[in-house]
Amino acid sequence: MVHEVVINDAFDRDAAITPQIYRILRERIIKNDLPPGSKLSEPELARHYEISRQPVRETFIKLSEEGLVIVRPQRKTQVTKIDFPTVLQSRFVREAVEADIVSELAGSADRALIKDLRSQLKNQLKVAKTSRPDFINEDTKFHRTLAEAAGKEIAWKFLEGLNSQMDRVRFLSLGQFPAEQLVEEHGKIVDQIERQDATQASAAMRKHLRRLINDLPKIVRENKEFFDRFDPELIDA
Amino acid sequence: MVHEVVINDAFDRDAAITPQIYRILRERIIKNDLPPGSKLSEPELARHYEISRQPVRETFIKLSEEGLVIVRPQRKTQVTKIDFPTVLQSRFVREAVEADIVSELAGSADRALIKDLRSQLKNQLKVAKTSRPDFINEDTKFHRTLAEAAGKEIAWKFLEGLNSQMDRVRFLSLGQFPAEQLVEEHGKIVDQIERQDATQASAAMRKHLRRLINDLPKIVRENKEFFDRFDPELIDA
DNA sequence: TCTCGTAAACTTCCATACAAGTCAACAAGA
DNA sequence: TCTTGTTGACTTGTATGGAAGTTTACGAGA
Structure with a gap:
């Protein structure tokens, strides 16, 4: 599709x-x-x-x-073709890095940041109902904001390189999964940062980024000809 | 130097x-x-x-x-020039990813892997006393072995890209710091993997990789003309 | 002495020709 | 029919000439 x-x-x-x-x-x-x-x-x-x-x-x-x-x-x-192990490991790297990023953020508690993020959440909810490509942009912006707030601009640029593979998946799954749920998860991440609970914040981020793993098999099944080296066994980490 | x-x-x-x-x-x-x-x-x-x-x-x-x-x-x-923030953030990414890798490894407990690692430790100790470039190779091999054992070959390739900047630092610091201590830290990581203690294993890895932060100011001071955007303030995470 | 314009000597960027390897069609022969 | 060798039409890799932009040196003029 x-x-x-x-x-x-x-x-x-x-x-x-x-x-x-x-x-x-x-x-x-x-x-x-x-x-x-x-x-x-x-x-x-x-x-x-x-x-x-x-x-x-x-x-x-x-x-x-x-x-x-x-x-x-x-x-x-x-x-x-979209290399299945590459997508999985890109996600793995993202999880590791972004978990540490929000963990750091929870230690600082920047009021202005929280305010900015909450404002973004509202906007995400708005575009979630209308345009999927717009939502993808907002989603990317949210994660980038977190990275930059932690002073990790350069690290984020690294992650962007990985994202080219993951983005191909995202454009395949346009309109597949309810974006509202993703916004809700974003909200939980912000909550934990505000509470300055580093452990819970990173846990929320990990859970959020693991969502892709759940969605992936369906996306692959519906676009078999676009994927390479698909192996359900690799999904369990 | x-x-x-x-x-x-x-x-x-x-x-x-x-x-x-x-x-x-x-x-x-x-x-x-x-x-x-x-x-x-x-x-x-x-x-x-x-x-x-x-x-x-x-x-x-x-x-x-x-x-x-x-x-x-x-x-x-x-x-x-060697970009100071890039080095710091490369290290940050490595820590996040490798901490998660050893955490996964601690969950599996592969006897053959432990044996291989212990054999590498002996070799590291041997070359630590003779050739620093050889030690760098052995050190790289150790970390790569961990990544591959966790099925993260592709993620490792990605980290290698980051390493080109960090490697420049390593070659500047040839013979500066006692390699024996690094071997000892490697040993502690292996110990915790064998004990299947994911938390301690990742903690040991984080501590190991944070060593660079301690050494960095000295290296920069002795090679000022090779670095760009040096800022001691950035060191505290 | 200082300012300014010019020209020459660089730099990378782009276009094009040729070299070398690969593949597919096809015909000759068994 | 099957096999095999040849030929030609592709492919990317490399070499080279020139275009366009920048810097630098230098001399003319104030």
């Missing part, structure tokens, strides 16, 4: 080309406009966007390091 | 060029053969290794994503 999404493929001929073509291709892959297995050809994409092979090639390099494409020299370049 | 290190710059003209030049330059940067601030020039390096500019350029792209160099279009490409 692939949903219609908007791809921003605006192109400015006067700006640097490589970052633009990278952004476009990355977005097309994550939003499943270029589904797993799609063959990408340097000369073909170069013709399509009316540029030379070089920027396309450099984009392939970046995407391959992100695990979004695989370059087989002299053979071809393909969009990777 | 920069130490002499061996750079493996063997070059096979028949194999793909880009991966080789990437490996060589990365190693030279991490081992401070190319210290922070060094100017890198596409044509100059191409001439030096008798290849074309193209593989050099692609290597620049990869290194810049790793944060080891910064490419300023139309200006120049330089080896970055």
